[in-house]
Amino acid sequence: MNNLVEIKDMSFSYGQRTIYENVNLKIPKGKITAFMGPSGTGKTTMLRLIGGQITPDKGSIMFDGIDVHKLNRSDLYKLRKRMSMLFQSGALFTDLNVYDNVAYPIREHTKLPEEIIRDMVLMKLEAVGLRGASNLMPHELSGGMARRAALARSIALDPELIMYDEPFTGQDPITMAVLLRLIQTLNRTLGLTSIVVTHDVSEILTIADYAYILAGTKVVAGGTPEELKKSTDPRVKQFINGEYDGPVPFNYPTEVDYLEDL
Numbered sequence: 001m002n003n004l005v006e007i008k009d010m011s012f013s014y015g016q017r018t019i020y021e022n023v024n025l026k027i028p029k030g031k032i033t034a035f036m037g038p039s040g041t042g043k044t045t046m047l048r049l050i051g052g053q054i055t056p057d058k059g060s061i062m063f064d065g066i067d068v069h070k071l072n073r074s075d076l077y078k079l080r081k082r083m084s085m086l087f088q089s090g091a092l093f094t095d096l097n098v099y100d101n102v103a104y105p106i107r108e109h110t111k112l113p114e115e116i117i118r119d120m121v122l123m124k125l126e127a128v129g130l131r132g133a134s135n136l137m138p139h140e141l142s143g144g145m146a147r148r149a150a151l152a153r154s155i156a157l158d159p160e161l162i163m164y165d166e167p168f169t170g171q172d173p174i175t176m177a178v179l180l181r182l183i184q185t186l187n188r189t190l191g192l193t194s195i196v197v198t199h200d201v202s203e204i205l206t207i208a209d210y211a212y213i214l215a216g217t218k219v220v221a222g223g224t225p226e227e228l229k230k231s232t233d234p235r236v237k238q239f240i241n242g243e244y245d246g247p248v249p250f251n252y253p254t255e256v257d258y259l260e261d262l
């Protein structure tokens with residue numbers, strides 16, 4: 001299989017707190033991969049490790065055969081242009097209209113003439129169904145439209161990898177369905193590779209080609225949605241069925257029993 005990202009024997013800690021221990025995982029090129037797992041387990045941290053914003057203590061993270069953490073600053077900067085990260089907040093610049101929001105990264109990172117920028121921006125807005133909303137200001141958009149505009153901005157420079165961090169949070173079911181289809185369509189039509197961090201397990205499994213469950217410093221499972229749904233591993237079943245109680249602790253681990261705090 002052709003992988004865009006390969007993580008080998010990777011460990012990472014924030015100070016005393018171990019987030020990952022000897023993790024191995026692969027992100028297949030051209031596919032949608034989901035990262036699921038309990039709150040605070042380190043899913044966002046994994047995206048930041050892949051993006052080179054933080055460095056593993058041990059092991060390697062390869063992007064298209066390049067060791068992300070062995071690059072010097074300018075090469076890392078170049079590599080980062082091949083990746084895009086879309087955060088839940090996906091904040092648009094409030095004083096710029098939709099068009100200028102999408103044009104912003106192109107103007108920042110290239111010296112292209114405005115006619116070409118115009119074509120690129122309109123193509124991206126068309127791709128997210130917002131071509132008619134070019135002149136609207138962010139405060140005139142619905143929550144779902146704002147996410148789509150942020151998505152158009154995050155693909156403005158034609159990245160190869162797009163990482164979505166909780167893209168559905170706070171959206172109604174219809175908007176969520178629209179965003180799901182959009183992630184799938186963009187992945188296909190733009191030849192992207194996508195990683196989606198989400199708690200919306202059943203929804204993401206309708207479009208993901210592959211999914212990992214991250215919990216307790218490890219990758220506890222990985223497979224196609226069909227494989228995960230058939231798994232007899234109780235930790236996998238807990239996740240797939242969205243059960244609060246089970247072998248994977250839901251809460252942030254605490255050193256002190258809360259009764260002792262009283």
Ligand SMILES: Nc1ncnc2c1ncn2[C@@H]1O[C@H](COP(=O)(O)OP(=O)(O)OP(=O)(O)O)[C@@H](O)[C@H]1O
Nearest residue numbers: 014015019037038039040041042043044045046252
């Ligand atoms: N900069 C930081 N310094 C120290 N600890 C951090 C930092 N960022 C995150 N953490 C801790 O690392 C752990 C993993 O955080 P992360 O945001 O990656 O989890 P997550 O799985 O994405 O969580 P959620 O599903 O709730 O968004 C958390 O316990 C968090 O408190």
